[in-house]
Amino acid sequence: MPPRDAIYPANSARHALYDKHGYSPAVRAGELLFVSGQVGSCEDGLPEDSYLGQVERAFANLGAVLEAAGCGFDDIIDVTTFHTDPEAQLPIFMPVKDRFFAGRPFPTWTAVGVTWLAGFDLEIKVIARVPKA
Numbered sequence: 001m002p003p004r005d006a007i008y009p010a011n012s013a014r015h016a017l018y019d020k021h022g023y024s025p026a027v028r029a030g031e032l033l034f035v036s037g038q039v040g041s042c043e044d045g046l047p048e049d050s051y052l053g054q055v056e057r058a059f060a061n062l063g064a065v066l067e068a069a070g071c072g073f074d075d076i077i078d079v080t081t082f083h084t085d086p087e088a089q090l091p092i093f094m095p096v097k098d099r100f101f102a103g104r105p106f107p108t109w110t111a112v113g114v115t116w117l118a119g120f121d122l123e124i125k126v127i128a129r130v131p132k133a
Contacts, residue, residue, distance in 0.1 A: 009064035
């Protein structure tokens with residue numbers, strides 16, 4: 001079995017948050033990358049003020065983790081999103097999501113309604129393939 005490697009985005013103040021809560025932003029295991037749920041948090045760990053801001057920031061945070069692993073959005077295989085009010089939020093979320101997954105083949109996607117995300121309104125978790133060097 002290949003070793004697993006923790007992936008951290010470069011130059012991020014968020015590293016202390018990952019250590020404080022005891023998880024890695026992503027783990028590479030062989031040809032797969034498992035990315036922990038990314039939220040719309042600023043560098044200090046606080047949420048963006050608006051839902052749209054949280055969505056934009058969550059995708060930016062996800063992009064930074066993917067980049068640190070040598071991946072991009074085209075390498076994503078599976079997406080799971082968590083929403084505190086899906087009915088109200090999905091009309092705001094979808095145009096942003098569509099910018100990152102603009103055409104076929106789309107990744108698989110599961111959207112889940114939840115009641116708690118530690119002060120956030122959205123979380124994005126993905127599995128990606130690691131491109132061969």
